[in-house]
Amino acid sequence: MDSKVIICALARDCADSLTKNIRRIEKLRKYFSVCDILVIENDSKDRTKEILQEWMESSKGVFCEMKDYGTATIPESVAGTVLPSYSKHRISKMIRYRNMYLDWIERRSEKYDYVIVLDIDANWFSYKSIIKALSNAPDDFGAITANGRHFFNFQSFYYDTYAFAEKEDSLIIPDTVCGDGYRKESIRIRKLITKKYLPVSSAFGGLAVYKYKAIEGIRYCLVENANEYVEVQCEHIHFNKQIRDRGYKVYIAKDMDLIINSSWYSWKYPLKQFVCKNSTIRSFLLKYNIIEWKQHEL
Numbered sequence: 311m312d313s314k315v316i317i318c319a320l321a322r323d324c325a326d327s328l329t330k331n332i333r334r335i336e337k338l339r340k341y342f343s344v345c346d347i348l349v350i351e352n353d354s355k356d357r358t359k360e361i362l363q364e365w366m367e368s369s370k371g372v373f374c375e376m377k378d379y380g381t382a383t384i385p386e387s388v389a390g391t392v393l394p395s396y397s398k399h400r401i402s403k404m405i406r407y408r409n410m411y412l413d414w415i416e417r418r419s420e421k422y423d424y425v426i427v428l429d430i431d432a433n434w435f436s437y438k439s440i441i442k443a444l445s446n447a448p449d450d451f452g453a454i455t456a457n458g459r460h461f462f463n464f465q466s467f468y469y470d471t472y473a474f475a476e477k478e479d480s481l482i483i484p485d486t487v488c489g490d491g492y493r494k495e496s497i498r499i500r501k502l503i504t505k506k507y508l509p510v511s512s513a514f515g516g517l518a519v520y521k522y523k524a525i526e527g528i529r530y531c532l533v534e535n536a537n538e539y540v541e542v543q544c545e546h547i548h549f550n551k552q553i554r555d556r557g558y559k560v561y562i563a564k565d566m567d568l569i570i571n572s573s574w575y576s577w578k579y580p581l582k583q584f585v586c587k588n589s590t591i592r593s594f595l596l597k598y599n600i601i602e603w604k605q606h607e608l
Contacts, residue, residue, distance in 0.1 A: 313423040314344040318411040321349050322383060324431035325357040331430050332365055338437035348414055350407050351376040375410065396487065396540040398532065405530040405545050412529060422522045429516040435568040443563040444519055448507055452524030452558025453550060457503055458515030458568040467496035469570045473514035473546040474499060484539040507561040512550040516568040528552040
């Protein structure tokens with residue numbers, strides 16, 4: 311593709327997945343005329359800093375800002391009934407780091423066509439599905455987000471209900487982001503994703519492709535949620551609102567795949583995808599009851 315792209319990621323204590331994802335990212339970079347990398351790292355205790363340093367030294371166009379702030383990934387506790395993962399303390403930190411890569415991009419002389427934001431600690435993602443999703447995307451897109459997966463007890467769930475909003479001004483409640491309610495909401499969202507590109511108010515799914523002109527000049531902001539347990543909105547919700555306010559649309563791309571958690575599903579899911587698309591193999595396995603699944607589980 312004759313496009314200039316920058317891939318941005320936040321990193322902390324993700325050495326195990328980082329090495330695998332660097333290989334995938336390097337394959338993805340070959341599809342663009344320019345593809346730079348920017349990683350904002352903080353406070354890692356494992357080999358993350360070392361791996362990033364080696365990547366910078368071995369690959370042109372890789373930039374990493376590494377710094378220790380002495381902060382916890384998720385605070386052990388916060389005041390009142392607020393759940394730590396959805397507290398001002400944690401989301402303010404995420405906003406600060408995300409705005410660091412947006413500030414960095416604006417300072418660059420290179421003018422990018424697209425910004426790809428990736429959860430670089432994901433267990434697996436399909437770099438080819440990114441190219442396909444971008445090549446076939448609706449003209450009016452400002453953001454294409456992944457159909458991210460999270461696996462639990464041999465079930466597949468939509469990843470990141472916290473960043474998802476089907477309609478504007480949806481109040482986020484604990485029942486949609488944790489516990490049994492999270493699993494029900496995740497399954498509900500997965501069943502919604504029947505179109506190749508599903509228009510939504512907000513989503514992320516661990517991976518998103520943005521038109522740079524759709525996000526140029528905007529920033530992540532802290533927005534209160536008016537719930538005693540979920541104190542603030544996910545940073546992606548207001549960010550996506552600003553994109554939509556400019557006349558662009560936010561989509562979930564059904565076939566842009568990412569698996570967030572580490573498990574044997576990292577190879578089982580791509581294999582299952584292949585089998586599903588091969589009618590001969592699928593018919594044989596179903597005929598002899600070797601496998602059984604519902605279409606929405608893929």
